[in-house]
Amino acid sequence: MEDTPTPSTALTYLNPSYWDERFSKEEQYEWFKDYSHFRHLIQPHLTPHSAVLELGCGNSQMCEQLHKDGTTNITCIDLSPVAVQNMQKRLLSRGFKDIKVLQADMLELPFEDECFDLVIEKGTMDVLFVDSGDPWNPKPETIFKVMATLKGVHRVLKAGGTFISVTFGQPHFRRPIFNAPDFNWSVEWTTFGETFHYFVYVLKKGQRSSYDDIPPVKRFEASPINLLHEELESEDFAFRINVDELNY
Incomplete structure (x- = not known):
């Protein structure tokens, strides 16, 4: 497969035709590192x-x-x-006959209530934020899409189920959204990586306490980012739009 060019602007990621064209040429790509880097954070929440x-x-x-x-x-x-x-063709060719792959919009999940023990996303929700404007006060249309996704996830999770989000989104921006009154999940987060860290949020349905209601943070001092770092040589840096400009 030929190399996939990095879009000239992050807004390109909002265009469905871009993804169709990209996936027609690109065989495999891992956003925010592959599973082996955060496997130890996922396995405690899974059973066979x-x-x-x-x-x-x-x-x-x-x-x-x-x-x-x-x-x-x-x-x-x-x-x-x-x-x-x-994906369907690849999985069948490798013998993974029981993994189901469906075309669906995460804003309108086509599943029954409380049918999954775990929902996981890696960089998918970050796409919704590429045109969010001020990260402290995102555009209404951004919040609408993010909330539609989270409400769907919350609905399809079983009681006690877990939502895991692997992202660039820092806690100052994500926790106020995750802690919206629409949800009764607890919110915890950790990181993985070496010089540069990615964030992993673990939200457990039905385990929210009153102290989980986190008010928005007024100020954030962003740490300097070296774009020559090995982990930012890929497209991952595109999702840091606006964040690097907050060091004022």
Whole structure:
């Protein structure tokens, strides 16, 4: 496969036709590192009997790695029909016949209530924020899409189920959204990486306490980012739009 060019602007990621064209040329790509880098953070929340939903699978190999770890009841969705078709073919060719891959919009999840033990996304929700404007006060249309996604995730999770979000989004921006009164999940987060860290949020449905209501933070001092760092040589840096400009 030929190399996939980095879009000239992050807004390109909002164009569905971009993804169809990209997936028609690109065989595999991992946003925010591959599963091996954060496996130790995911495994405690899984059992062999867990029903798992992956949002925005693209051409990632995460579902295959989860399956190899013993979790076989996996459903993957993506908005791109090209990504879905390619993923279906790839999984069948590698013997993963029980992983389901469906074309679906994460803003309108086509599943029954409380049918998954774990929902996971890696960089998929970050796409919703590329045109969000001021990160302290995102555009209404951004918040609408993010909340539609989170409400759908909350609905399809079983009681006691877990939503895991692997992202660039710092806690000052994500926790106020995750802690909206619409949800009764607890919110915890950790990081992985070496010089540069990615964030992993773990939200457990039905385990929210009053002290989980976190008010918005008024100020954030951003740490300097070296774009020559190995981990930022890929497209991942595109999702840091606006954040690097907050060091004032």
